[in-house]
Amino acid sequence: MSIVSISDGVGSNIREKDLRAFAAQLHVETLDDKDAEDYLTLLRSLEAVLRSIDNAPDYIPPDLLPQKTLEDRTFWKPASKDNPFNGWSHQCDIRAVAPVSKLLGRRTLAIKDNISVAGLPTTLGLPQSLFPQGNGYPISPVDAVVVSRILGAGGTIKGTSTCESFCASPLSFTSATGPVHNPHLHNHTAGGSSSGSAVLVAAHHLTSRGAVSSSGQTVELAIGTDQAGSVRIPASYNGIYGLKPTFGLVPYTGAGSMSPMIDHLGPLAAELEDIAVLLEVMAGYDGYDPRMTPETPLAHQVKPYQELLLQARQEIHSTSKPGHKLRVGLLKESFNVPGVAADVRDIVYQTATRYFEAVGACVVEVSIPMHQQGPAIWTAATRPSMSSYLCQGNPSGHLSFLSPHAQIQWPPSQETYDTLTCTNPAVVNIMLSEKLVQGSSKAGLEAKAHRMVFALRAAYDSALENVDILVTPCAPSVAMPHPDLNGLDGRPASVLDRLGVAVGLTSNTCPFNVTGHPALNVPCGFSTAEGHPDVPLPVGMQIVTRRWADERLIEAAALFELGRQLFHTAVDSSK
Numbered sequence: 001m002s003i004v005s006i007s008d009g010v011g012s013n014i015r016e017k018d019l020r021a022f023a024a025q026l027h028v029e030t031l032d033d034k035d036a037e038d039y040l041t042l043l044r045s046l047e048a049v050l051r052s053i054d055n056a057p058d059y060i061p062p063d064l065l066p067q068k069t070l071e072d073r074t075f076w077k078p079a080s081k082d083n084p085f086n087g088w089s090h091q092c093d094i095r096a097v098a099p100v101s102k103l104l105g106r107r108t109l110a111i112k113d114n115i116s117v118a119g120l121p122t123t124l125g126l127p128q129s130l131f132p133q134g135n136g137y138p139i140s141p142v143d144a145v146v147v148s149r150i151l152g153a154g155g156t157i158k159g160t161s162t163c164e165s166f167c168a169s170p171l172s173f174t175s176a177t178g179p180v181h182n183p184h185l186h187n188h189t190a191g192g193s194s195s196g197s198a199v200l201v202a203a204h205h206l207t208s209r210g211a212v213s214s215s216g217q218t219v220e221l222a223i224g225t226d227q228a229g230s231v232r233i234p235a236s237y238n239g240i241y242g243l244k245p246t247f248g249l250v251p252y253t254g255a256g257s258m259s260p261m262i263d264h265l266g267p268l269a270a271e272l273e274d275i276a277v278l279l280e281v282m283a284g285y286d287g288y289d290p291r292m293t294p295e296t297p298l299a300h301q302v303k304p305y306q307e308l309l310l311q312a313r314q315e316i317h318s319t320s321k322p323g324h325k326l327r328v329g330l331l332k333e334s335f336n337v338p339g340v341a342a343d344v345r346d347i348v349y350q351t352a353t354r355y356f357e358a359v360g361a362c363v364v365e366v367s368i369p370m371h372q373q374g375p376a377i378w379t380a381a382t383r384p385s386m387s388s389y390l391c392q393g394n395p396s397g398h399l400s401f402l403s404p405h406a407q408i409q410w411p412p413s414q415e416t417y418d419t420l421t422c423t424n425p426a427v428v429n430i431m432l433s434e435k436l437v438q439g440s441s442k443a444g445l446e447a448k449a450h451r452m453v454f455a456l457r458a459a460y461d462s463a464l465e466n467v468d469i470l471v472t473p474c475a476p477s478v479a480m481p482h483p484d485l486n487g488l489d490g491r492p493a494s495v496l497d498r499l500g501v502a503v504g505l506t507s508n509t510c511p512f513n514v515t516g517h518p519a520l521n522v523p524c525g526f527s528t529a530e531g532h533p534d535v536p537l538p539v540g541m542q543i544v545t546r547r548w549a550d551e552r553l554i555e556a557a558a559l560f561e562l563g564r565q566l567f568h569t570a571v572d573s574s575k
Contacts, residue, residue: 109220158217166258184536188481203216232475249283327466339507359562378511470545478539
């Protein structure tokens with residue numbers, strides 16, 4: 001490493017006592033005076049370099065600048081009566097002037113509020129007070145790559161959807177704007193952190209079927225982000241499809257990062273065809289995202305997922321046993337994960353067996369003992385450095401483009417602590433966890449966890465040599481009531497009371513974020529919640545396949561749909 005220049009120290013705020021404090025944090029108790037003088041000069045030189053960068057003009061690549069749209073990018077907050085599920089963060093009406101394709105055909109979409117839409121605020125589900133300006137949310141100067149691609153495919157963006165605080169909750173009560181309600185049952189969780197995206201799609205689907213009456217605007221499709229299950233879990237609770245694509249297939253540029261190795265963008269929709277077309281629109285190398293790999297296709301070489309699904313549908317209806325080539329593995333350990341409710345376990349296991357067998361598929365149990373370690377591996381591989389990306393907005397060490405606008409105040413303050421402890425103490429835990437690891441954790445432990453990720457990936461890959469898809473429960477229960485945040489006797493709920501309701505909720509989803517396997521929530525049945533025996537609540541089945549074979553999930557879900565139809569037709573005819 002070379003030193004680019006030596007500063008004269010003029011204007012520096014760093015003093016020798018600061019240097020010695022830094023050294024003490026490295027457990028250096030004795031520092032020679034001359035060494036201290038020289039190291040102080042070197043630190044002041046770095047300070048001068050950083051100041052020069054801070055004072056330099058910023059840069060935004062031209063292809064990340066806002067797409068030209070038919071109308072000005074105005075936005076508004078919907079009135080409560082027009083936002084009955086609290087799914088909207090801000091609304092707009094954005095269409096490209098000259099779309100390059102008609103793949104989306106002016107379909108309406110919502111974009112999760114940690115994904116940049118130029119001209120709109122980015123809230124990250126946080127109160128305004130946590131941002132440097134304090135009196136307003138930062139306005140995005142860029143369109144995330146997926147937003148540009150959606151507009152270029154003719155989609156109409158109707159707004160940004162409510163997301164959970166810092167996207168750090170699998171439930172839906174932590175956003176600064178209040179809880180997001182499940183359209184199947186008010187005051188029950190919609191899942192998180194892509195809560196608003198899932199609710200707006202599910203409400204649209206239910207309204208179109210006459211199952212619910214909504215006074216607010218809904219959308220046909222939505223985009224979410226998924227670091228531990230944040231697309232799949234809300235899809236499960238809301239009874240729609242939600243895909244976490246293969247890691248590196250869809251560029252993450254322009255979205256808020258939790259940890260680069262687990263960041264995924266994914267589509268939510270009520271119909272498989274919409275999942276396929278959205279994936280086709282969003283996928284492909286973008287030149288900015290270091291999550292892309294040598295296996296990532298160029299944008300013009302993305303698989304025609306919509307056409308592949310159409311072909312699969314045609315083949316399905318041309319034979320009596322359309323699923324005879326499909327090998328389905330029921331992942332034994334996933335059904336015994338702590339917290340999986342008995343009704344969910346039984347519904348997923350039974351429907352997977354019955355419906356896949358109805359189309360002639362081979363259904364077997366598969367054991368992957370290491371799946372039980374997956375949540376611990378996910379935690380140890382990401383939590384030690386998560387605050388650096390999530391809270392401080394730091395890059396990963398690989399060249400990447402992080403949007404310059406959505407940065408909270410750092411270092412945090414007492415106000416930050418108080419605010420987050422009252423809304424989502426998981427974020428405070430993330431901050432404290434990084435300090436714990438920096439201060440006392442064994443060196444190399446995070447790196448060992450990364451090596452164990454490769455072992456976990458190999459375990460899944462090995463199982464997928466013998467079956468085409470793995471089946472697990474997705475969310476471990478049906479939608480539960482929002483927790484009482486007032487606690488007992490009117491006192492605020494404790495930190496553990498707020499976090500305890502989510503313990504283990506992502507145990508079947510988060511392992512596939514670190515290994516990168518594609519995973520899809522498939523609506524598979526209904527159960528009920530305590531006190532509401534007459535309200536059917538969705539149960540979700542997760543299916544997983546080999547990396548870079550995302551179309552196989554969509555095709556398997558199509559077979560599952562047909563199997564449901566054939567099974568119930570056979571049952572009805574036998575009565």
